[in-house]
Amino acid sequence: MPTKELPERSEIVIIGGGIIGVTLAHELAKRGEEVTVIEKRFVGSGSTFRCGTGIRQQFNDEANVQVMKRSVELWKHYSEEYGFSFEQTGYLFLLYDDDEVEEFKRNIAIQNRFGVPTRLITPEEAKEIVPLLDISEVIAASWNPTDGKVDPFYSTAAFALNAERFGAKLVEYTEVKDFIIENGEIKGLKTNRGVIKTGIVVNATNAWAKLINAMAGIKTPIPIEPYKHQAVITQPIRKGAIKPMVISFKYGHAYLTQTSHGGVVGGVGYELGPTYDLNPTYEFMREVSYYFTRIIPALRELLILRTWAGYYAKTPDSNPAIGKIEELNDYYIAAGFSGHGFMMAPAVAEMVADLITKGRTSLPVEWYDPYRFERGELRGQALQMG
Numbered sequence: 001m002p003t004k005e006l007p008e009r010s011e012i013v014i015i016g017g018g019i020i021g022v023t024l025a026h027e028l029a030k031r032g033e034e035v036t037v038i039e040k041r042f043v044g045s046g047s048t049f050r051c052g053t054g055i056r057q058q059f060n061d062e063a064n065v066q067v068m069k070r071s072v073e074l075w076k077h078y079s080e081e082y083g084f085s086f087e088q089t090g091y092l093f094l095l096y097d098d099d100e101v102e103e104f105k106r107n108i109a110i111q112n113r114f115g116v117p118t119r120l121i122t123p124e125e126a127k128e129i130v131p132l133l134d135i136s137e138v139i140a141a142s143w144n145p146t147d148g149k150v151d152p153f154y155s156t157a158a159f160a161l162n163a164e165r166f167g168a169k170l171v172e173y174t175e176v177k178d179f180i181i182e183n184g185e186i187k188g189l190k191t192n193r194g195v196i197k198t199g200i201v202v203n204a205t206n207a208w209a210k211l212i213n214a215m216a217g218i219k220t221p222i223p224i225e226p227y228k229h230q231a232v233i234t235q236p237i238r239k240g241a242i243k244p245m246v247i248s249f250k251y252g253h254a255y256l257t258q259t260s261h262g263g264v265v266g267g268v269g270y271e272l273g274p275t276y277d278l279n280p281t282y283e284f285m286r287e288v289s290y291y292f293t294r295i296i297p298a299l300r301e302l303l304i305l306r307t308w309a310g311y312y313a314k315t316p317d318s319n320p321a322i323g324k325i326e327e328l329n330d331y332y333i334a335a336g337f338s339g340h341g342f343m344m345a346p347a348v349a350e351m352v353a354d355l356i357t358k359g360r361t362s363l364p365v366e367w368y369d370p371y372r373f374e375r376g377e378l379r380g381q382a383l384q385m386g
């Protein structure tokens with residue numbers, strides 16, 4: 001059921017009501033802009049409600065560290081203002097050999113330079129943080145106590161409600177089907193529920209971004225492909241047993257933590273695609289069970305309640321494409337988050353709102369330049385989990 005009438009016109013239209021579209025609508029509306037989000041299903045129904053809740057600043061390049069530092073400030077601010085939970089329970093990367101330790105020392109130096117307080121700690125210190133860990137093969141760990149986790153449901157709802165409070169319109173069950181373009185200028189969008197007139201469009205559809213770019217007639221190559229990534233949740237265990245997000249690249253690129261309900265949630269690097277299929281697979285169950293129990297042997301005793309799948313919208317360097325597409329007047333993209341878009345959303349909203357309202361931003365948005373693919377200037381591979 002359509003929840004709201006499609007407005008006849010809107011200054012700015014955001015296609016996609018995931019965390020990116022909703023936080024951007026919130027930011028623009030707060031700045032007094034007239035903005036409408038068009039979402040083909042319901043808000044959060046894409047990757048957003050399928051994600052692993054993790055928020056981290058432990059990246060391996062200056063841009064992502066700076067952007068995530070700002071994002072964490074904003075998560076903290078809005079979680080307090082709007083009353084959803086942001087637990088700063090840290091991210092713990094388990095390291096098993098000298099090469100890994102050297103790589104993380106380099107990453108930590110970059111993070112420290114921008115005020116992110118990551119430290120290299122001993123296996124024993126790691127075990128103090130998560131007593132259930134098997135540290136027999138661990139030689140060190142990278143630990144940042146200011147990383148954390150946010151509930152995707154409450155936070156997305158909070159941004160959506162407050163975007164509406166500032167005057168944004170969120171139109172659900174409405175699918176964008178085509179662009180109306182005259183002389184290289186956007187005049188409106190055709191949807192399955194009629195036409196909306198607009199001059200400024202933001203493509204915030206992540207896994208579907210290439211379809212929207214094709215509708216807009218964009219020729220610039222912006223390679224974003226949907227990959228199936230799966231997650232698991234176990235029966236609840238004692239609260240506080242696994243506080244941080246625990247990562248092990250050695251054991252299947254696994255990430256795991258405990259939800260506020262007590263279940264253990266996480267995934268591994270097992271990737272299928274490119275595909276729009278979302279059926280969970282038996283192979284994933286087997287891999288995740290094998291790797292999780294290598295990291296925390298006590299998990300052997302636990303029942304798996306459910307597995308599910310969602311999309312990583314991946315680019316060749318695992319960094320999103322964020323910016324203005326010059327070949328079509330007032331067309332922007334913020335998509336291709338490669339498995340870490342939830343955590344970036346508040347800072348991305350700030351960057352894109354700055355670009356639309358001021359034409360520039362103080363955050364290092366150039367790193368995510370949508371034209372880097374065409375120019376053959378791929379960034380260093382962003383540190384991707386799962």
Ligand SMILES: Cc1cc2nc3c(=O)[nH]c(=O)nc-3n(C[C@H](O)[C@H](O)[C@H](O)COP(=O)(O)OP(=O)(O)OC[C@H]3O[C@@H](n4cnc5c(N)ncnc54)[C@H](O)[C@@H]3O)c2cc1C
Nearest residue numbers: 016018019020040046047048051052054176310341342343
């Ligand atoms: C298993 C898993 C674990 C993850 N873990 C983490 C994590 O721990 N931390 C983290 O930061 N990220 C994580 N991610 C990634 C995160 O989920 C995404 O990066 C993030 O949700 C992307 O948000 P988005 O708004 O760009 O996309 P989406 O939430 O996918 O929103 C895009 C929206 O566009 C809509 N849409 C598409 N086409 C149209 C159209 N034609 N018309 C109208 N609407 C349209 C879709 O319905 C969808 O709702 C994980 C992902 C998965 C799958």
